[in-house]
Amino acid sequence: PRLDARGRYVLPGLIDSHVHFRTPGLEYKETWEHGSRAALAGGVTTVVDMPNTRPPSLDEAGISAKADRIAGRSWADYRFHIGADPDHPELLADLDPRIATSAKVFMAGHHTAPVVFRDGEQLRRAFAAAARGGVRLVLHAEDQHVFDLLDVSSGAPDSYGQYEPHRPRSGGIVAVAHVVRLVREYGTKAHILHVSSAEEADLLTAAAAEGLPLTFEVTGHHLSFTHDDTTRRGPRTRLSPAIRDSRDQRRLWQAVLHGQAVTLGSDHAPHTVEEKNRPPAEAPPGLPGVQELATAVWTGLHTRGVEPDEAALHLARLMGDGPARLFDLPGKGRLEPGADADLALLDPSERWQFSARDVMSLCGWSAYEGWTFTGRFTTTVKAGHVSWDVRTGFAGRPQGHWLQGAARSLEVAR
Ligand code: NCD
Ligand code: ZN
Numbered sequence: 001p002r003l004d005a006r007g008r009y010v011l012p013g014l015i016d017s018h019v020h021f022r023t024p025g026l027e028y029k030e031t032w033e034h035g036s037r038a039a040l041a042g043g044v045t046t047v048v049d050m051p052n053t054r055p056p057s058l059d060e061a062g063i064s065a066k067a068d069r070i071a072g073r074s075w076a077d078y079r080f081h082i083g084a085d086p087d088h089p090e091l092l093a094d095l096d097p098r099i100a101t102s103a104k105v106f107m108a109g110h111h112t113a114p115v116v117f118r119d120g121e122q123l124r125r126a127f128a129a130a131a132r133g134g135v136r137l138v139l140h141a142e143d144q145h146v147f148d149l150l151d152v153s154s155g156a157p158d159s160y161g162q163y164e165p166h167r168p169r170s171g172g173i174v175a176v177a178h179v180v181r182l183v184r185e186y187g188t189k190a191h192i193l194h195v196s197s198a199e200e201a202d203l204l205t206a207a208a209a210e211g212l213p214l215t216f217e218v219t220g221h222h223l224s225f226t227h228d229d230t231t232r233r234g235p236r237t238r239l240s241p242a243i244r245d246s247r248d249q250r251r252l253w254q255a256v257l258h259g260q261a262v263t264l265g266s267d268h269a270p271h272t273v274e275e276k277n278r279p280p281a282e283a284p285p286g287l288p289g290v291q292e293l294a295t296a297v298w299t300g301l302h303t304r305g306v307e308p309d310e311a312a313l314h315l316a317r318l319m320g321d322g323p324a325r326l327f328d329l330p331g332k333g334r335l336e337p338g339a340d341a342d343l344a345l346l347d348p349s350e351r352w353q354f355s356a357r358d359v360m361s362l363c364g365w366s367a368y369e370g371w372t373f374t375g376r377f378t379t380t381v382k383a384g385h386v387s388w389d390v391r392t393g394f395a396g397r398p399q400g401h402w403l404q405g406a407a408r409s410l411e412v413a414r
């Protein structure tokens, strides 16, 4: 099909560096085909996938096996975050970058239990090994369980302003403050995922200004919803870390608008309707979102009075240049000579209602059902071919490839 970009923004194919596509072992929640189609329909042409699968991908054999299952089935290009193994954190010291250049650390536990760090010593060893290996840690840093993990009773006040131990749903401030300490001590590169509170954003902004190699992600869910919404919409919107109040939401938008957040992730974490309808204590946390992320953020920017030209730059930074640099994805995330021909075309002003019929994830539901979006992705070009168009659907075969990291050169060692 011919490419018609009249009246559209042409963005670099977007990168979502936080998806759970559930391969292997959890394909009843999501398959790679469904997840990667949802990605394309949301302007996303590259994903970085999480390791909390069944079994979790904690070593090179696990990643290779996962890659074998995905080969030929993905509409988007992909990279994997390997799971930092709490029992063998030293594996990170000589991780082959072709397998992974980043490792996920779970500092909190729910159904992802087999990969959760259980004590502070394991955590130190992971930070030390990752620093030796030049591996970037991506962290789920949430206070739930972390008090036990670190053997701190009430959270020592940290040096970056007020800590409110009694504030309900305190998010991750204690966990994040601990990560800041470890980064200062070991020099490990660390990216904090799904920052949910004003305090965390303040702390991490100060730490980055100090020159520490610390960055953070904000998710579409934490930008789009508040605790009141989750109460109204019920347990389906429950996720980990919890969505907090409007003060926190405003601070996260500032992190987006002031360039403090480096990436925007979906934390696409589908569960079945049956699972989400269980009693609150048993329903797994997590929401789909790879398809909705960029459109929801575009809508939020519009609502906040951000002009379209500026909004386009924010998206291109947070889902383009930002993650491309952080995770070393050459050819991705920037429109420049020599870049891969991955493009996302966006009609900036179409207003349309999102419904369950639009959902491409296998899970079949979305927290955005009934929302009126402003802006609509209309066409996605993958490797020079129109792979998806809003009117004609998917074309050709899945074109996605595994983006392996560059083999380590000798002087990379820090
Ligand atoms: C994620 C999942 O379901 O895999 N759930 C969530 O609530 N975010 C796990 C995670 O990202 O921690
Ligand atoms: Zn997480």
Ligand code: ZN
Residues within 6 Å of the ligand: 018, 020, 050, 267, 268, 269
């Ligand atoms: Zn996640």
